[in-house]
Amino acid sequence: MIRQLESTDYPALYHLQQRAYQVEADLIGVLPFPPLTQTEAQLVQEQPGGYVCVCEGTLVGALTLEQETITRLIVSPDHFRQGIAKQLVQHVLTRQTVRFVSTAAANHPAIALYRQFGFRQTNQQTRDAIVLVTLERS
Numbered sequence: 001m002i003r004q005l006e007s008t009d010y011p012a013l014y015h016l017q018q019r020a021y022q023v024e025a026d027l028i029g030v031l032p033f034p035p036l037t038q039t040e041a042q043l044v045q046e047q048p049g050g051y052v053c054v055c056e057g058t059l060v061g062a063l064t065l066e067q068e069t070i071t072r073l074i075v076s077p078d079h080f081r082q083g084i085a086k087q088l089v090q091h092v093l094t095r096q097t098v099r100f101v102s103t104a105a106a107n108h109p110a111i112a113l114y115r116q117f118g119f120r121q122t123n124q125q126t127r128d129a130i131v132l133v134t135l136e137r138s
Helices: 007-028 040-046 084-093 108-116
Strands: 002-004 049-055 058-066 069-075 100-104 119-127 130-137
Touching (some): 002 084, 007 040, 007 058, 007 069, 069 084, 084 108, 108 119
Parallel strands (some): 069 100
Antiparallel strands (some): 049 058, 119 130
């Protein structure tokens, strides 16, 4: 079930973020990986908005947004390859305008997913030793 992210989800979102971003850090071969340095207090202070996927009462995926930009798309490693990220992107695109997302250039699965929805690379930069690509959707 996909529903709106609520502030009561923040502790579970933080736990999910730690697990999912560790997999991404391993995938792209970068440590320290900046998203893993965020504390739970910082996440709460950020007050992200977006959507979560809940399965049997457990938060298994999340997509957060700021204005027209996806700021986080994460899925529990226990639920990889089940279409959760795709469902979250589809869900948000039917509800609001989303134009931008950034991810590591080495994160080929994420880039392939975003391309399915019409996102195209418009920029590349290096930050914190990570080559990031920005994708835009018209």
